[in-house]
Amino acid sequence: MTNPASVHDAGPVLRCLSLGAGVQSSAVLLLACEGVIPRFDVALFADTGWEPRAVYANLARLRAHAAKFGIPVRTVSAGNIRDDALDPAHRFVSMPLHVLNPDGSRGLARRQCTSEYKISPLKKTARELLGYPHPRRVPRGVYVEQAIGISTDEFTRAKDSGVRYLRNVFPLIDLGWDRTRCADYLAERGFGETVKSACVGCLMWNLSWLGCQFMITVQWERYPLVDQHPEGRRWLQFTANIGRAWNTVDAYGRAVDDHLAFCLTIGTSPEAARPDVVAAWIGDMHQRPNRNGGVGLANSTIQVRIIGVRSFYDFLVEEGIRERNPVRRGQSSRRGGQARQGLVRRVEKAPWIPNDHAWDRILRACEHEPVRNRLMVTFAYDGALRREELVSLEPGDLEPAWSLIHLRAETTKSKRAREVSFGTTSAQLLVAYLRQRGELFGRVDSGLFLSESRRNRGEPLGRSSWSKIVTGVAKRAEVPQLSTHTFRHLRLTDLARAGWSIDEIAQYAGHRDLSTTLKYIHLSGRELAAKLHKATRSLQADRERRLAALVEAW
Numbered sequence: 001m002t003n004p005a006s007v008h009d010a011g012p013v014l015r016c017l018s019l020g021a022g023v024q025s026s027a028v029l030l031l032a033c034e035g036v037i038p039r040f041d042v043a044l045f046a047d048t049g050w051e052p053r054a055v056y057a058n059l060a061r062l063r064a065h066a067a068k069f070g071i072p073v074r075t076v077s078a079g080n081i082r083d084d085a086l087d088p089a090h091r092f093v094s095m096p097l098h099v100l101n102p103d104g105s106r107g108l109a110r111r112q113c114t115s116e117y118k119i120s121p122l123k124k125t126a127r128e129l130l131g132y133p134h135p136r137r138v139p140r141g142v143y144v145e146q147a148i149g150i151s152t153d154e155f156t157r158a159k160d161s162g163v164r165y166l167r168n169v170f171p172l173i174d175l176g177w178d179r180t181r182c183a184d185y186l187a188e189r190g191f192g193e194t195v196k197s198a199c200v201g202c203l204m205w206n207l208s209w210l211g212c213q214f215m216i217t218v219q220w221e222r223y224p225l226v227d228q229h230p231e232g233r234r235w236l237q238f239t240a241n242i243g244r245a246w247n248t249v250d251a252y253g254r255a256v257d258d259h260l261a262f263c264l265t266i267g268t269s270p271e272a273a274r275p276d277v278v279a280a281w282i283g284d285m286h287q288r289p290n291r292n293g294g295v296g297l298a299n300s301t302i303q304v305r306i307i308g309v310r311s312f313y314d315f316l317v318e319e320g321i322r323e324r325n326p327v328r329r330g331q332s333s334r335r336g337g338q339a340r341q342g343l344v345r346r347v348e349k350a351p352w353i354p355n356d357h358a359w360d361r362i363l364r365a366c367e368h369e370p371v372r373n374r375l376m377v378t379f380a381y382d383g384a385l386r387r388e389e390l391v392s393l394e395p396g397d398l399e400p401a402w403s404l405i406h407l408r409a410e411t412t413k414s415k416r417a418r419e420v421s422f423g424t425t426s427a428q429l430l431v432a433y434l435r436q437r438g439e440l441f442g443r444v445d446s447g448l449f450l451s452e453s454r455r456n457r458g459e460p461l462g463r464s465s466w467s468k469i470v471t472g473v474a475k476r477a478e479v480p481q482l483s484t485h486t487f488r489h490l491r492l493t494d495l496a497r498a499g500w501s502i503d504e505i506a507q508y509a510g511h512r513d514l515s516t517t518l519k520y521i522h523l524s525g526r527e528l529a530a531k532l533h534k535a536t537r538s539l540q541a542d543r544e545r546r547l548a549a550l551v552e553a554w
Contacts, residue, residue: 012145012167014129017043018122019073021051021059022197024149027182028171029062030189032147033069037171040147043073044125046118049080054195061191076121081113081199113199122146126166138165147171153178153406154396157445178406180417216240223253225260231270232256235315245388245413255308258285270316275326282306282343302344350519351489352481359490365477371436372449373469375429379405380487383420384495384509386413387463387484393448395434403427407510414512492517 017032017040019025031037043066045059063073084090126144127133143165150158151172161168172182186194218240220227226236236256240249262281263269285305286296297305310327317325328343354362366377380390383405392411399406403426409417422430441450447460467484474482488509495505506517 010141013142014041014126014144015147016040016126016129016144017147018118018149019043019045019059019062020149020197021045021055021062021194022149023179023182023186023194024151024172025197026058026062026149026191026194027177027185028147028149029066029071029073030186030191031171031175032071033066037147037175039069040071042129043071044122045073045075046121047075047077048113048117048199049077050082050199051197052195054193055197058191058194074125076125078117078121081117117199123161123163123166130165132165140164143167145169149182151178151182152176153408157396178417180409218249218253222250223257225257225264226253229260229270231316231319231321232260232312235312238315239311247388251304252308252311255305256312258305259309259312270312271321273326275328278309278326278343281309299344299346303346306343352486353490353493354479354482354486358477358479361477362473362479362482365473368476369469369473370452371429371433372452375426375433376449376466376469377473377487378426378429379422380484381491382422382426383407384488384491385420386488387466388413390484391447391449391461391463391466394446395448396445397448398430400427400430412510414510416510416512418507418510420508 015038017025017029019029028037029040029043032040043062059073059075066073124134126146127136127138130138130142130144132138132142145167146161147169148158149172150170155173158170158173159168177185183192183194186192216237218236220233223236226232236249236253239252244252259281260270262284263273263277266277266280268277282302285302288297289295290297306327310325310329313322313325313327316322366374369377376390379385379393383389385405385407389407389411392408393405397406397408398404403421403423405420405422407418407420409415412418437444437450440452441458444450444458449461451457451459451461451465470482470484470486474480492505492509495508500508502514502517505511506514509517511517
């Protein structure tokens, strides 16, 4: 233990900061510069030798800024992680790289890079700063206080150092700051471009975040014609690189792949296609057999494909390959202009909301599900969570004491962090599930909902798995309309029925556009009921007066 009760604590000999040059640790350094927290004697940047260029640029800015306040920023290193990974004489590759096993199955390389290239050099430097380099023994009660930039939304990462001479403290947790608060603080002080700090190797292979000098992996086998078309490939790669959601990239890729197939059929190319070619392609989609045995693709499918192909032609125009975009845009009249219909009239269907009878059948069907699935159902309803938001939850996103779920910006559709709440039933199921999760998998810091299958045991549950769970519930409940989004629709409609304002519902749902939120007001029937009551109040009084004659006659 690092805090033996038998030794009087005379305080730290030195105070240092473990500086990763990312959002949280940068915020901690600036807080110390401003005197909000105690000043550091030194800030230590553990360099893997393979950090993104943006991180090194931010480090240089931080070093210059901290020097003005008398805080030196030192770089320490245990070597170059990239060179070591490529060196056959090195003991093993310690990065979590996705690999192909000898039997052809997929695997993950052993992950020890944080310990080897971050923690170890920091511990070594701490001993040297105290004047007791290895193998000299550090006396009891002599220690360095090391501040680490872990915020409240990742409090599960806050751990002890494991050695007596180094004691970890977490200023952001003490201040109650989350990552969003840190980012806002940095922006206010001119450090708004601070990026996430992580080794390029981890970023490249695990795709958690990428610097602009690298490309997001696109599943080109899903779009063979786009892959073969040079400009199509450049466009889809560009779309992925700028941070579009995977679902968006996939939908756009399939849309342009379909359009290229049609162009080949009629003997033209996107570079030469005229508006009548686009119209013919749309007509073809209206006439194709669909998987339900009918004719024509769904209106929503056609709309998405038009949007994707329009984006592709916009790219060709920007690149100077075409002069004009052949895919005409619609125009709203909201700003005083004349409305113009788009190529295909949009069919606005209200989302299906289960009535009480259907909802009871759904809940009865859920009673036979494992505790994990029941918790996912209650969380999906309580928090009005989208599929991606639900399966991306991590234990650190939960604040059980206040029944809150903190949704990280990167997991939401609008890329805005928000908080939602959960109820008593969810709280009880959460306790039961966490107990079961610990028994099955031990301490796992990754996704909250883990797979129990033999193939992906212990891995975070994916979107398709959640969809399959809901499909199974729908079949048993005999409610085919049930989807993963139904729980969200029902929750937002219930909030409207409860009298929440449109702004409150939009904030809870994470909507950017209030017009999206309005449909839940309409679905709730709240405005309709109020108008009907107002309109018929005088009429009802007259009817009652006339009917009173029947009482008098009696």
